[in-house]
Amino acid sequence: MTEIDLISLWVKARAHIIVSQAAPTFLLTATVGFLALGLGTADLAVRIAAAGILLASGIFGALAQIAAANEGLAVIADLRSVPTPSSLTRCIVSMAAWVNVVRYVTPVIFVIVYVAVLISLFFSANVPIMGR
Known part of the structure; x- marks a missing residue:
């Protein structure tokens, strides 16, 4: 592959990383907004459905991010072997350590949120649990 081909693959991997974060981010943000408006007092089935949707979206988003990050790191490995790298190639190669943020830190943040x-959803003071 040429340097230009590898850079194109890097751009695609980076775009996949960005897009893979959109759905989980939107859903978590919307859920936090809905919680502020009273979702926590909804029927148990609605709260379970919301938790399941968030979990499925988060797992899919994390897997997509990790896959795209791994592909990006593979492209970076190939870019390292370019005999006379352009300034852009050197810049992309220097980003290698930051790709690990996508692989490790972002999924951890999702889990915390x-x-x-x-x-x-389930333990808020305004949610009646077992007769409280």
Whole structure:
């Protein structure tokens, strides 16, 4: 592959990373907004459905992010072997360590936010649980 081909693959991998974050981010943001408006007092079935939708979207988003990050790192590995790298190639190669943020940090943040949403959905003070 040429340097231009590899750069094109990098751009696609980066776009996939960005797009894969859109749905989980939107759903978590919307759920937090709905919680502020009273979703936490909805029927148990609605709260369970909301938790399930968030979980499925989060798992899919995390898998897509990890796959795109792995592909991006593979492209970076190939870009490292370009004999006379352009300035852009050197810039992309220097981003390699930051791709790990997508692979590890972003999913951890999702889990933390998801747990906070679950606590609000099921254990909030305004949600009647077992006769409270």
